[in-house]
Structure formats: structure tokens, C-alpha cells
Amino acid sequence: MNPQAPRISDLSFFAGVSAEAKKELESLCVLRQYDAGAVVLTPGVPGEFLYAIFAGAVSVLASPSQRDSAILLGPGEVFGEMALLSRTAVSAHVVAARDSRIFLLPSRVFDRIFSEEPAFRRNITDLLAERLRVRTVSRGQTPTCVFIAAPSSSSSVVRVLAGALARAVDSYARVFEAGEMSMETGGAMALGSHIDSWRASARVGDVCIALCEASKILELQAFARAGDAVLLVVEGSSTSNALSLADWGKVDLAVVRVGAAARGSGAISETWAYRLDDAEIRVASRAETWNRRSAPVLDSIARWIARRTIGIALGAGAARGFAHIGVLATLDAAGIPVDCLSGSSIGGIIALLYAIGSNKLIRDVSIIPRASLIRGLKVRRSAERITGGKTFTDLTRPAFAVAADLITGRRAILDRGPIHSALVATAAIPGVLPPIKSGGAWLVDGALVTRVPVDLLDRWRCGLKIAVNVDTDASAEDPSVHAKLRRSLERPFSLTTIIARTWELLGISQGVAESKTADIVINPLMPSQSGYDFDAIDSLVAAGKLAAEQVLPDIRDAVEAIVRPR
16 A cells, blocks of 8 residues: 555455545545544434545544443454434544544445445455454443452452452452451352352453352352453462362453462462562562552453463464564563463464463563474473473463364363373364374364464453454465466376365355454464475564564554553
8 A cells, every 4th residue: 555645445344346436435535634622423413424544543432431442453353334324323433543534435335335335345244243242242241249259258368369369450440348248247158148249230341250169069050151261379288179160151260379379389280370479469469559460460360360461373374483583572671461372283373372471482482382283292392391391271361272082072172181282283284283182182183173362362261352363364475386286286186186175165254253252353464375485484573573563553453452441
């Protein structure tokens, strides 16, 4: 796009429309400048234009007062379509999040192009489906109950922790005080009735914190609702294996290790846990006002409870996955917090290595196994070397990788055990590396079942989900690549080329579909035929940095909205 002569037809949303339609777009639309903070649309005004953002960003709110629920739209995105299609007044409040230049397309032009241009109509349909998804899964839809389950709910440490945590959560959501909810004053039925009464009068987004003994948590199952959470407190020598919530199927679970448990290692079969030292609990409980910088772990737990965590899903793509390193380096340099990660295949490898020690991965990309990924047993030895025997309990933050069960065809989520085993399993390319036996499953490359596992970020109650899709869009490939494919297909015995290209296209389609479920998508521009060019690591990392830098303003705005106190 030429910044000196912006054209609405250059926006990807209008790709595929006819030359005649593009000509009409250029002649009849106008480009307006909106300063940061300027109101673009208000509820109740007639729908007269389709708005297409050329530069900058806008916040879309249900009303001027509901800023916590704002949806951020950036360059290339459009809004105002619902009022035009339904012939009703505008229902949203739209404000320029920063200085912006926006195209205004008159309703009469919109109507004609919508009726006569299939590509444009398809884009509008996809947009409506995505907007419905965002409204459906927006955070804070219902009041949330958080059960703090501890070996003893009367423990002084647990009570101080509950009080400090209530203060932390209250900076993000209205909290019903933890001390008012306990099983000690009447058992599970009394506490459950108390919770039900609270829900009946609570507002959307409110949180209550209830103390209970871990051994009795299952007695409260009937009073839990989808979206509730359990925070299991582990003290001393106790382990998180004492709690089984497999039958609940509707609550999120996190573990926090305190006291001696925070200083020790977790069992190999345990999942990742927060580690909270006594000093942070004391500082947070004594402070007159809440300061998240003085209690970073408590703040992380509070944001987990309030659905304000930030997650990133790293996609499959063989050597192209080195671009993930560039993306993470850019976010790290910009001070963007990454609370959790998920990844498939090479994306799973990088997610886990980043969670082991982000600075080491960013500063020395040579720790990645590179070509040894496809050289049999060398990958296991390499994985063992770079992980140093660490397990998921040793990670600096939660991270999940995926693999495919070759027997059942189901997706396996790798979230416990030795890290090196997960590295090998998530990238075990069928026919190149042998399947990895885990229990009764035989695990192979996660890309077979998931390319960009955005959905796994929901396990960590993410309020902002970022996807990085490194699959190359076939339509954007260099013409020389297409010419080479044509020559190959014209030769006899081209079945191998056909199969390889078919699987590649299927992967591209799947990755695009999965990425759409994220709030922000980063699409590094990959060099053609870079999938197995493990020697091109520098250029691939650079591509990731460039792509992340281009959307960094949008990410900063979204993060600010997530961590902003209420």
C-alpha cells in the first residue's frame, strides 16, 4: 500500500472485488482523520457508512461507560456493517484509540457491492460470524466463584493469603470478601447456599472467594458453575495430586505452592504451579493500598481469576517456526507480559523452551535443535541437553504443547512430565521420527490435529489471546514457486508432489481457521519454500520480529485494557 496515496481498494477486506467495483470505491469513498480520543460513532445515529481503518485503531464499546469490554480494531478492519445490513441505528460507541485515518464508504455503494460482489459478501459474512463469537465468549459474562482449596482452611497462612488475594482481585473486579465464605460455619451445604444467594444478586463480572478444605472440595461440585475456578494451595510436603476435579468438567484449576512447597520441586506427574513466598504474602497483606508491582505473583493469580491473563499460541510450520522467536523477542523487548503459551510442533517446542527461560531462547537461538528435529534419535539427545532434566513444574510460566495420538486420532495435551519428552512428541513427524509411547498412547506431530492451538489458552482464563500463524498463504507465494509446481505436476509420476501440496494446503486452511479464534493474529511474511530451510534461521527470526512490530501498537492497547485496574 502506498502511504502517499491511500486507496480503500488496497485493504485486504476488499480483495477479490471486480475492477469496476474498485473504481467506484475509489471515486465515492472519503478518507477522514480522527485524533486519539475522538468519537467516531455514537449509539442511536443512523447507519450511513461502512468504516474501513487505513491507519490507527478504534475501540468499540457497547456504551461509553463499559470500557473494560472494549473491542480493539486496527488497520484493515471495518465496522458499521450491522447498521447498514439491518437498516437500524448504530448500537455501539466507537472512539479513536489513537490518531487514525478511516475510509467512509456510503451506504448506497455498500449496498451495490454487497449484492453484486461475491467476494465482498463472503467477507462481510465471515466478519459477522467473528463478531458473534467475540460477543459470545467475552470475559466476565457471569459472576465467578473461586474456591480456595487448602489442606486446612483454618491455616493462618491460607487465611492471610485469601485476604491478600481478595484485595488483589478487587483491583480488577468487585469481590465478595473471602472471610465471609467458609465451610467452617456450617459445612458444604451452608456454604453452597451462601454462594447461590450471592450469585442471585451479583453483577456480571463480580467475584466471590470461598475457603474450603481440599479433601472436601468435591462436596461443592453441585454449587459450581461453568467459568468458576479452583485455586489449590499446596503447603509443606503435600502435593496437588490430592485433588481430583476430573468429574467437574466445567471449572478451571490452578495450583499455588506456598511456604516450603514453593521452594521445593513438584512431583514429575504434577502440572505447572504458581510459587508464592511468604514475604510477598506479608507485604501484600500489610500494604494500605494494592500495588501489583510489589506482589507480582499475587497479581498474576488475581488476573487469572479475573480472566485478565495474556496468552500466545504458536503455530506449526517446521523451520518457519523460527519466526516465533522473533515475535517473542519483540514482545519481550516491548515489555508485553506473556502469562501462558501453547504450541503445536515447532510452535510447541518454542513455547516450552521460552517457558523454561525466555532470555536464553531470545538471546541464543542456537539452543533450538534445528535440523536434528528430523534426524531420529539425535532429537531426543538434543532435547535432553537443552532442557536439563526439567519438568513442567520447573517452567517460569504455564505452557502447553500438543501431539496427535496415532491410535485414536485424538489430540493429546502435553502439560506434565519431563519437558524433553514433550519436545520430542509434539514434533515427531510420522515416517521420520518414531511415535513416542506415553501410557497407552502413541504420540506423533501435533500439527496433524492442531496447527495453531488458540483454544488451549482458555485453560488459563486468557482475556487476550494472540495467535502466530507461520504457514505461508499460497496466494501470496512468489510466482516462481507456482511455476516450479506447474512444471513438476506436468511430469509423469507427479503423485508425490500432489500429495505434498495437498497436505500443505490443508494445513494452511486449518491454521487460518484456528487463528481466527484469537483476538490478535500475527502473520509473519515467510520466504517461499522456507518450511525445511533450517539454515535460514536468521531471516526467519527477522520476519517474526517485523510482523510483531507491525501489530505492536494494537497489542499494547489491548494489554493496557487487560491490566488496567477497574
